[in-house]
Amino acid sequence: QQQVKQSPQSLIVQKGGISIINCAYENTAFDYFPWYQQFPGKGPALLIAIRPDVSEKKEGRFTISFNKSAKQFSLHIMDSQPGDSATYFCAAGVESGYSTLTFGKGTMLLVSP
Amino acid sequence: NAGVTQTPKFRILKIGQSMTLQCTQDMNHNYMYWYRQDPGMGLKLIYYSVGAGITDKGEVPNGYNVSRSTTEDFPLRLELAAPSQTSVYFCASKGQHYEQYFGPGTRLTVT
Numbered sequence: 482q483q484q485v486k487q488s489p490q491s492l493i494v495q496k497g498g499i500s501i502i503n504c505a506y507e508n509t510a511f512d513y514f515p516w517y518q519q520f521p522g523k524g525p526a527l528l529i530a531i532r533p534d535v536s537e538k539k540e541g542r543f544t545i546s547f548n549k550s551a552k553q554f555s556l557h558i559m560d561s562q563p564g565d566s567a568t569y570f571c572a573a574g575v576e577s578g579y580s581t582l583t584f585g586k587g588t589m590l591l592v593s594p
Numbered sequence: 595n596a597g598v599t600q601t602p603k604f605r606i607l608k609i610g611q612s613m614t615l616q617c618t619q620d621m622n623h624n625y626m627y628w629y630r631q632d633p634g635m636g637l638k639l640i641y642y643s644v645g646a647g648i649t650d651k652g653e654v655p656n657g658y659n660v661s662r663s664t665t666e667d668f669p670l671r672l673e674l675a676a677p678s679q680t681s682v683y684f685c686a687s688k689g690q691h692y693e694q695y696f697g698p699g700t701r702l703t704v705t
Contacts, residue, residue, distance in 0.1 A: 582694065584636040
C-alpha cells in the first residue's frame, strides 16, 4: 500500500523560531511532493511543492528539502509567525496516470506569540 | 471565479438515511476528487474522476457512489448512512498542472 508517513503529529514553536515537519514515502515512482496548509474550517490549499530533480525549493519563509535516496522530504518554516498556525499535510503523487495524491496524516502547528 | 463550491456546509443524518453532497467547479478542470478527513487521519481518497462519464474508486469507496455527467459537477452519494461516515468531506479539482484546488468542505454527522 502506498503510504506517506508524517511527523510530528503536533508542534509548538515560539514566534520567530523554525518549524520543521518531516515526511517519508515508500513508492519510488512518486515524482511530485506538495505541501498543503489548512486553517480551521477551511479546505487545504497548496503551499509549496517539489519534484525529485532538485534537493531544495524555497518560497519566501517556506522551504522544502528533498532526499531522494532516503525517500524523505521536509518542510521548514523560517521565522515562524502566529499566522502560520495551521495543519500542514505532505503528499506524494505520480505525474502520469490519474494524478491522485497520497496524503500524510497532518501536523498541527501552533506558533506561540 | 468561485473555484470549488460544496453544499451543504453542515448536515446531520440519521442512520440509514441517504443524501447527496454537491460539488461544483468553475475552472473547467477535468480531474475531480472526493476526500474524507477524520481527526489525525489525514485525507483519504474516496472516488475520483478524470472527466465527464469517467469515475474510479479511491482508497475508501465503500458506502459511497459518484457520478460525473458534466465537467463542472461531481456529486457524492451516501445511500445508507452509517456512524462510520461521520467525517468532513472535501471535494477538489485539478487542471493541467499538479495543484489540486479544494472546496470548503461539508461536515457530516450520522447519529
